Amino acid sequence: MIKTDVIIIGGGATGCGIARDLALRGIPHCLVEKGDLAAGATGACHGLLHSGSRYAVTDTVTAHECYEENLILRRIGRKCVEETGGLFVRLPGDSKRFREIFLRRCEEAGIPVEVISSTRAIDLVPNLNPEIEEAIKVPDCSIDPFRLCLLNIRTSELRGGTIFTRHKVVEIIKSHGRCTGIKAIDQATGEVREIHANIIVNATGAWANMIASLASSEVSMTLVKGSLVITNHRLTNMVINRLRQPSDGDIVVPNEAVCLAGTTSLAVEDPDKINIESREVDTIISEAGRMIPHFNNTRIIRAFSGVRPLLKSKKMNSHEISRGFQIIDHENGMYSIVGGKLSTFRLMAEKIVDTIMAYFNLKKSCETAEIPLDGQEELSGYPLAKRLIDMKNIVCECELVTRNEVERIIKKTGTRNVGDIQHRTRLGMGPCQGGFCTFRALGIMNDLNIISPEQSMEMLRDFLQRRYKGIRHALWGDQLREEQLVEYIYLGILAMEKPK
Numbered sequence: 001m002i003k004t005d006v007i008i009i010g011g012g013a014t015g016c017g018i019a020r021d022l023a024l025r026g027i028p029h030c031l032v033e034k035g036d037l038a039a040g041a042t043g044a045c046h047g048l049l050h051s052g053s054r055y056a057v058t059d060t061v062t063a064h065e066c067y068e069e070n071l072i073l074r075r076i077g078r079k080c081v082e083e084t085g086g087l088f089v090r091l092p093g094d095s096k097r098f099r100e101i102f103l104r105r106c107e108e109a110g111i112p113v114e115v116i117s118s119t120r121a122i123d124l125v126p127n128l129n130p131e132i133e134e135a136i137k138v139p140d141c142s143i144d145p146f147r148l149c150l151l152n153i154r155t156s157e158l159r160g161g162t163i164f165t166r167h168k169v170v171e172i173i174k175s176h177g178r179c180t181g182i183k184a185i186d187q188a189t190g191e192v193r194e195i196h197a198n199i200i201v202n203a204t205g206a207w208a209n210m211i212a213s214l215a216s217s218e219v220s221m222t223l224v225k226g227s228l229v230i231t232n233h234r235l236t237n238m239v240i241n242r243l244r245q246p247s248d249g250d251i252v253v254p255n256e257a258v259c260l261a262g263t264t265s266l267a268v269e270d271p272d273k274i275n276i277e278s279r280e281v282d283t284i285i286s287e288a289g290r291m292i293p294h295f296n297n298t299r300i301i302r303a304f305s306g307v308r309p310l311l312k313s314k315k316m317n318s319h320e321i322s323r324g325f326q327i328i329d330h331e332n333g334m335y336s337i338v339g340g341k342l343s344t345f346r347l348m349a350e351k352i353v354d355t356i357m358a359y360f361n362l363k364k365s366c367e368t369a370e371i372p373l374d375g376q377e378e379l380s381g382y383p384l385a386k387r388l389i390d391m392k393n394i395v396c397e398c399e400l401v402t403r404n405e406v407e408r409i410i411k412k413t414g415t416r417n418v419g420d421i422q423h424r425t426r427l428g429m430g431p432c433q434g435g436f437c438t439f440r441a442l443g444i445m446n447d448l449n450i451i452s453p454e455q456s457m458e459m460l461r462d463f464l465q466r467r468y469k470g471i472r473h474a475l476w477g478d479q480l481r482e483e484q485l486v487e488y489i490y491l492g493i494l495a496m497e498k499p500k
């Protein structure tokens with residue numbers, strides 16, 4: 001049994017940000033996450049570090065918060081933020097009235113924007129639709145959510161925080177009506193771990209009501225699914241947004257060598273039961289193609305979706321629901337924090353840790369906006385320049401990941417899950433989507449006696465199922481040809497059976 005001061009449930013950006021803030025203020029804590037870090041909305045997001053412009057018209061407060069946080073994150077997280085800048089492009093037929101409101105509201109929110117001609121915009125992004133009427137330059141950036149979580153957790157680990165990934169919270173322990181601890185099941189061994197604390201923070205995003213209900217409490221939310229597609233080329237070096245009322249498929253974000261386009265917005269009931277629909281993929285491609293025509297003939301390597309944990313709203317158009325956040329004191333030792341954006345995770349963490357400090361009657365103030373994220377220099381695997389130094393024994397040809405790197409991550413994290421290696425090295429994130437490298441990584445884990453041959457086969461089957469879920473909506477052209485080769489390798493050479 002472990003005893004600490006604060007238990008954080010959920011290892012998305014919010015939970016990881018809270019762990020870092022608690023660590024910097026000297027509060028003992030433990031974070032429990034049922035998957036890997038960034039397993040929820042954080043890992044399924046667009047990777048846009050908002051300038052706030054997107055929300056300027058619908059929610060000026062959130063817009064301003066986003067801009068302030070954008071400036072902070074650029075300062076403290078240089079290795080996970082790419083200062084791409086962004087453009088809002090106006091296509092023929094897009095409302096001029098919206099443009100006027102947009103400019104006025106950006107000014108009110110304090111976001112610096114600049115109207116530029118279509119010629120200048122095309123100089124900046126040659127792949128833009130030559131028919132655009134004009135563009136507005138905004139300070140959007142691209143951000144790597146996996147890295148962001150790892151770097152936040154680094155501070156917690158360096159200062160005595162304990163992190164349990166792949167541990168699912170199944171019970172909230174109560175004593176005299178107060179929450180005093182949790183029970184979590186180790187997803188690899190089935191072992192039950194018991195942790196006790198003075199305060200429990202529920203940072204489980206779309207799952208927040210499920211966790212709250214374990215403590216007989218409630219969190220009202222609107223759950224909104226969003227889907228995204230990834231191209232195998234970087235079609236733009238800037239974030240491209242459509243200058244119109246927020247709608248489906250109107251943002252393209254460059255990330256490393258690829259682009260992410262999306263999203264959609266559909267209300268859902270259960271965050272564990274979401275599927276990508278073909279029509280979502282079609283909408284995203286055709287809308288992105290209106291801003292960047294090459295989108296229509298570029299290879300799409302996969303689609304994925306996540307669930308936004310938005311504040312409860314009666315608004316019919318989910319694009320209009322506030323991206324503000326809320327801290328709920330359940331008055332039983334548990335606090336929930338919901339809503340917000342990846343872009344405002346640090347601010348969310350600051351506010352809830354302020355609440356926790358007040359509870360403990362402690363004074364130390366927040367320093368997360370001033371101190372750069374720990375571990376930025378040592379984080380390896382990517383960027384590309386680092387990977388090109390050691391080209392021996394390549395395991396993943398698409399992303400240039402070597403055997404040394406895979407072994408290093410296995411030894412450092414002790415992981416028994418191939419997904420953890422993927423998140424930390426980019427293994428399997430290229431055009432073949434792990435078709436050629438996942439079985440090699442599992443082989444290495446087997447060589448190192450981390451998993452048995454039976455376990456590696458089980459993991460391979462599970463991986464192939466998850467992989468297929470993501471690529472099945474992108475199967476045409478080159479991606480389909482490559483998929484037929486991958487299928488032949490698994491069914492023909494490795495003699496794996498087809499799922500029933």
Ligand SMILES: Cc1cc2nc3c(=O)[nH]c(=O)nc-3n(C[C@H](O)[C@H](O)[C@H](O)COP(=O)(O)OP(=O)(O)OC[C@H]3O[C@@H](n4cnc5c(N)ncnc54)[C@H](O)[C@@H]3O)c2cc1C
Binds near residue numbers: 034041045046228
């Ligand atoms: C499609 C999409 C695109 C988006 N794009 C952007 C963007 O570009 N920019 C931006 O700023 N925001 C974006 N967002 C919003 C942003 O992703 C979320 O607001 C943010 O990531 C939420 O973080 P979180 O940590 O609160 O929740 P999550 O990231 O969902 O984390 C909650 C965690 O709790 C864990 N958990 C759940 N139940 C349990 C349990 N029983 N035991 C242990 N752990 C548990 C989950 O596994 C999960 O990892 C997007 C969202 C979506 C869905």
